[in-house]
Amino acid sequence: xGCAAILVGDGPxxxxxxDEAAAYQGPGFIWLHFDTLEEADLxxxxxxxxxxxxxxxxxxxxxxxxxxxxIEDGAIVNLRGPAAVETDDSDRLVSIRMWVRQGRxxxxxxxxxxxxxxxxxxMETGKILDPGDLVAAFARAIxxxxxxxxxxxxxxxxxxxxxxxxxxxYKLRTTIASIRSEAITYRRFVAPDRDALLTLAxxxxxxxxxxxRLHIREAADRFSRMTEELEAVRERAALLHEQLTDLRGExxxxxxLLLSIVALIFLPLTFITGLLGMNVKGIPYxxxxxxxxxxxxxxxxxxxxxxxxxxxxxxxxx
Numbered sequence: 277x278g279c280a281a282i283l284v285g286d287g288p289x290x291x292x293x294x295d296e297a298a299a300y301q302g303p304g305f306i307w308l309h310f311d312t313l314e315e316a317d318l319x320x321x322x323x324x325x326x327x328x329x330x331x332x333x334x335x336x337x338x339x340x341x342x343x344x345x346x347i348e349d350g351a352i353v354n355l356r357g358p359a360a361v362e363t364d365d366s367d368r369l370v371s372i373r374m375w376v377r378q379g380r381x382x383x384x385x386x387x388x389x390x391x392x393x394x395x396x397x398x399m400e401t402g403k404i405l406d407p408g409d410l411v412a413a414f415a416r417a418i419x420x421x422x423x424x425x426x427x428x429x430x431x432x433x434x435x436x437x438x439x440x441x442x443x444x445x446y447k448l449r450t451t452i453a454s455i456r457s458e459a460i461t462y463r464r465f466v467a468p469d470r471d472a473l474l475t476l477a478x479x480x481x482x483x484x485x486x487x488x489r490l491h492i493r494e495a496a497d498r499f500s501r502m503t504e505e506l507e508a509v510r511e512r513a514a515l516l517h518e519q520l521t522d523l524r525g526e527x528x529x530x531x532x533l534l535l536s537i538v539a540l541i542f543l544p545l546t547f548i549t550g551l552l553g554m555n556v557k558g559i560p561y562x563x564x565x566x567x568x569x570x571x572x573x574x575x576x577x578x579x580x581x582x583x584x585x586x587x588x589x590x591x592x593x594x
Contacts, residue, residue, distance in 0.1 A: 353472065356418075
């Protein structure tokens with residue numbers, strides 16, 4: 277999209293040039309959006325006469341978090357939503373920064389935002405007529421797209437709880453760690469999204485109608501529910517990790533017990549075979565034909581007696 281100036285609310289939605297956008301004084305509003313910030317984009321952004329330094333710095337900042345701040349009759353609104361294209365970036369959510377005032381909205385997103393297309397479609401069908409409608413549309417679109425992603429984390433954790441078996445310990449550890457990491461990443465921005473929208477809904481602006489406030493509060497409520505879900509996912513993931521640690525500990529104890537039993541059974545047998553295997557004269561029955569099988573029989577009898585004892589004291593039970 278690059279840099280686009282769109283005229284809304286004054287006849288059909290259409291794109292306009294930078295000169296027409298700067299001079300427009302009609303009943304509609306101008307939406308100036310930047311998908312990138314090249315030198316030409318920065319020049320167009322700074323050319324707006326009603327852009328305070330604080331707002332300009334907020335729009336071009338490299339690192340942002342969701343926020344809402346009032347500046348006279350305008351507001352800086354930063355929100356985070358799913359990206360249109362997945363990347364390996366650690367930030368799963370893309371920011372959109374908006375400077376909103378009567379008759380104009382300037383917005384910047386350094387990476388494509390998934391909700392952008394949905395908002396443009398609403399704009400083209402005539403559902404967005406003023407800056408308040410635009411902000412409310414972004415809030416609703418972002419919350420609707422995030423909701424199933426957050427719910428999917430809970431579903432994945434449900435599957436992990438169902439598959440919680442000793443033979444699945446190592447596989448589940450990786451899955452649960454991944455779910456917990458994603459929940460932490462989402463939680464980092466979902467809760468501030470909620471706070472920003474609640475702050476905006478309380479501000480008294482001429483361009484923010486009561487219906488817009490209701491839509492914004494609805495989106496904030498959805499963000500609140502997602503925040504609670506993410507907190508639950510983190511706590512459940514921590515609990516499952518503890519259960520997996522216990523299962524792994526039990527497996528190690530069982531294996532150590534089996535090794536101990538085998539060692540205890542073979543300890544007297546090793547002593548006997550070592551004693552009879554000494555290369556000295558005088559070993560009893562060394563010249564008898566039945567001596568070998570006799571020693572084998574004694575060893576088998578000793579092994580059976582020791583095994584029976586372990587079974588009686590329940591050492592062989594897992």
